[in-house]
Amino acid sequence: MSAAPIAHTFLHTAGQRMAVEGSAAAIATILAATGGAERDCADLPNVVVAVEPGKQRFGTTGCEPITRGVWATHRREAILDSAGGSGYSQLWSIDEDGLRVVSRWTPSAKEAAAARLLPARHHALTGQVLVHYPALWMAMQQGFAPLHVSVVEIDGIAVLLAGPGGVGKSSLVARELANGSRATCDNLAACDGTIAYGLAEPIRLPAEAADSTGRKTFHGRREHGWETRMRSLRPELVVVVRRGQQADPQLRSITAAQATRAIVTGTYSAGELRRFWSTAAVLAMATGCGPAHPPVEEVAAVLANRLPCLELQLGREPGAGLAELLRPRLESVRSNGVS
Template identity: 30%
Template structure:
């Protein structure tokens, strides 16, 4: 029986029978922890689990993610994910939740902190961009990639921590997800791109030259927001409770923290992270007509 393919993403390598061709193959000498992903039987519930929240239930080191009409994902001990697909489920959507919500659960099980953010590398440090859906995170990442910056990850920025508590950002999926209008504005033809999710005009844009296998120290977290009509763009430092709230509210799948039993751990880890990471709020004028100017201003701030 031929060996299963192994892929590299975040602080893991995946040994998988679920096709994940959007990921990079792992090098033969990659020493990151192996996560095994298999198709298989997954129970409808977990013995000893409390009520499900947001489709997630947990008992001990096991967590169950149930996505109706798509799949059930059993995540165990941060080491294994078993996938039971629903009849007629879209393979694209099965991969979407596997590489999103299920990996978020796995990260928490492994003691990693996933942010709902993308990140670029400037002068040897990672600068992450977070904010609500529609804030322009991925559009900004795609713009920076086109301008020659190294994009480390999109949508999920997974952090590990060294002995001092400093955060290290890991390379993620080698693509960004863009709505059709943003893809067109950045010079891509949506018709030539892979659709990200069935029924939505959102597409995967590959990141050219994504080859990094090592983590990068996280230097800054930027929160993206729209400036009010007629309001000039601003970049403002956040400290104290405001900075802490930014990390807590922009952690990936933070709604799972209670059911996974990691709320207190998460708060302590965020507090330790903020001893090493600056948090800034970016309010930008909105619209493609002013996008270049706002992005250039932010790029200058990255290097300051």
């Protein structure tokens, strides 16, 4: 039997130009994880992710053990056995041309069973280790940090929404998109304090806010692709979103320190990044490249000290949308600008 033909596709994610190589099935899996983001790119890629059909783990003979399940080759490549507990073995190589990550599906019996019995978990974890973590790690080499935020442009002003998962950021963004606004992400971005590059992934909406055609995911949500997604936006206003018990939403100004804390704590509590911190650390040890940890707090502080910061405490009912709630503040930013 002849080998399956290799397919290629391209996308922009987290500020990186990514090329994807693999079988048609592997490409379909990756596109599902990127939410139908832009896939035609004339730029040369600086990140290549390849999914190979082989079931054999990468050889580690003569390699330096870094920690359990991680080795460094003599070329300072990193070998990860079951990256993030996903069942994928990976070979990470970085040089002056960029990053290349080769993945093979080599699960243990336990990991294979988990993939069958917990398809939503397997889908999310596959997207993280195959495409999202390579893009975010390459962004780290450029001074960017992953942030658990939404960034949406409302009436020409880019608003960064911060807060923990489940607070309602995605629903707020989806409502503005339905009204003609644009966004670069509703969940994760790579940011340096000035510009935010959205991570290409689906929008995840509560079942009551979406139709029943999207892929089921965690917490009763469904995934939906983007009709359009901006590659990046420059935040001009920070809004920390909280859940309240009062009837109507409330808006107030907060300090830069309060906003910084909300961005940082929301990022570190994000389940999507739980495995990224250790992955970044072992990659730094194995390859000798880049920081062991992204500058999350530094980037959050730059944003909060540079921009006006508000807290939006949502009411029990959906109420007004962001455009209506923020209109006076948007006008102020438009009139006064930001530094």
